[in-house]
Amino acid sequence: MQCLTLGPIIYHWKPEERRDFYARIADEAPVGTVYLGEVICSKRTPFLEPDYPEIIERLERGGKRVVLSSLSEVVLKRERDMLAAICETEGHEVEVNNTAGLLDIGGRPHRIGPLMNIYNDETMRYLAGRGATHFSLPVELPAAVVGAMAAAGQGLGVGVEVQVFGRASLAVSARCYHARAHGRTKDNCLFVCEQDPDGMPLKTVTGQPFLTINGIQTLSHSYVSLNAEIEAMQGMGVSHFRLLPQRVDMVAVAEIFADRLGARIDAAEADARLAALSMPAPFSNGFWHGQQGRRQFGPRPD
Amino acid sequence: MKRPELVCPAGTPAALRTAVEAGADAVYCGFQNATNARNFPGLNFTPDEMQASVAHAHAGGTKVLLAVNTFPTAGRFDLWRDAVDMGARFGVDAFIVADIGVAEYVKRTHPNIRLHLSVQAAASSPEAIRYYAREFGVKRVVLPRILTVPEIKQLAREIPCEIETFIFGNHGLMVEGRCSLTNYVTGLSTNMDGVCSPAADVHYDKQPDGSVTTRLADFTIDSFAPDEQAGYPTICKGRYHAPNRPDAYYAFEEPISLNLSGLLPALIEAGVDAFKIEGRQRSRAYVKSAVSAFRKAVDAILAGQQPELADLLALTEGQKQTEGAFKTKKWR
């Protein structure tokens, strides 16, 4: 399904786990585009970059388009250099998650990632005029705003992508909360985030599951699932639908959403098949409905 | 030695007058709607109040910076356009902006009014800052509170515009302009509606043993023993459990205030052009104390004297203060 995409792995998975993951995705997942790259922490990249050429080649052999994603937080010199290098890459599109990446992009085609603040069509139009060809929208946008942005995108001839599965990114920081939980700082973290391949759960003092920590990033406890909203999004003109990799059977998740997008199954059947995958967290679609992001609306009210 | 501008918060017309009287070089304020990031009940300025306040500030030799620093959503852009146009009509000295669409509008329709880049734009690298300076003519950037003083000094050499840093007040630690925590919990958005942990969803639940749990909508943010100092349930200032932390801990940050009074000379030497005091949601009494103290301190430094640093601890959240990232990379 060409319009189904796989977002970058945001957690710190071991290199061999990533290689195996992408091999399976390449061979079996019905996705059109795979975003590859480190978005959260520049310290992780030395472990990942050596495998990129092989992973890219494998994915492209499997018929997937590869887009290189990039850092959302750019402060240190090495992070600035890293971002500049990615933006200068030839042969693959680049997804920019920080304004720093726009400085020298020089009108070359590029994608705007979901961690950039694109909330209105004025901003979209401005960036499209400078080479942006595709916009992944912030996860907190309600349906009405997505509709307006999708319409604007159609008018501009740019892609508009919405996250339909996976944890919602709620905040990023310069401080590493994974390190902090273990009494360390970002500089001496010893890569403790590797212990939590689906993120570190944070509960309230009364025991409520609340948030998920991933290095400098804070995510929802719940997995966003916009399964029931697929038809509405297609009707609005949303062009692409993103699955964020979680530590579950992502090939099965991709098959379910591909079947939804192809109108082969309805929302209820998709719900049943998703439930059978035993997700470690509840689903939510509150942001889409303009309500508390943590809530779930629709056929199965919470 | 360059004279840094003292930029002071004005949450109400009375606070603005207080700041002007206490010696502010500039005040920053917003309208009573979602166009600014302190959209709290009972706070901010009506159009009439803004017009009168700008006149009052100018008469007192103080500049007015209009905060239009949230992100308009598609379909609501007119509210931000109107805010900018009104500010221009009233003669504000600068717009503080974060959204690219709003920045573009200011540049196109009011090219002669200064554009300042809000901390909400989260521009923390020379590349990001130069982008905004080149594209929109940004004249000053409010730096995120994440750089050490040496890093600021290095950055100042690589950018064409002025630098404004926070020196006192509530410590914001999530990358500004990218935080949806409040929206996840309450359905109101920091970026789109200008609210953070809004009072409407705050609950103080007294327990039978005299302790108090603070709640934001459905989530418990913290719990306090009967003799413990309580705080407002800001999500990122709460205490939580992690798998390796069976005792609740401050997962993000303690309720603590930034106080850089001890670093002012270093900041001036690093090339900082303006000092920003946080606190539009604070009282006139706070504004008077904080502005007066820093006015005295800055004047003393410029006169080559040792600044006498008033004890501002009582004004700090949690009665604790920090020099944060400015002092050390270990903050990260």
Add this chain to the structure above:
Amino acid sequence: MIYVNSAAAGGVLRDLMRDSTHNDPNHRAGLTRFLPPLPLFVLQPLLGRIVRRVARDNPSLFNRLGPHRAARFVIDPLGLPFGLLLVPNPDALVFCAFDRRSEPASDARIGGRFLDLMGLLDGGADGDALFFSRDLDVSGNTEAVVCLRNALDDVEGSIAESVAGMFGPPGRAALSGLRRMAARAASRKGDHA
């Protein structure tokens, strides 16, 4: 309408000063148990005059309150044998005292020592500082309280001062006395901190 002259007002304020020094909860409870019904009828017209004067001098206050101008605020001055009900509705202003034994329904409660509460109205104290140190106890509709606080904070000068001025020299003298007491209490607290 009961005529209240400055002398009577001064007398009431002196009594307030004396009562507010009794912070011992046991003492207070005992007081309430054995007191005859409080002569609150003396206070009501006084409070009415105060709120009408504040409203007249600060019309923008009500704009700032917005939807919360119809909210019922109970103010609980610890150390005094009565509570206060405030409904800042410009069309139906209410500011009256009630016997603690029969507290009316409210949308929000603000509790604190009388001196601390007075300090908020005197423009000298910082509401947040009191809040953070838990000297102010807020429950119910927190947004209404925040809104009230922001609205009051926009009032130029000192509400306490203009109110005291309504009662002439005895009023101003009482206010000075209260300010001195507040300062002493604050420095004592500082010693124990």
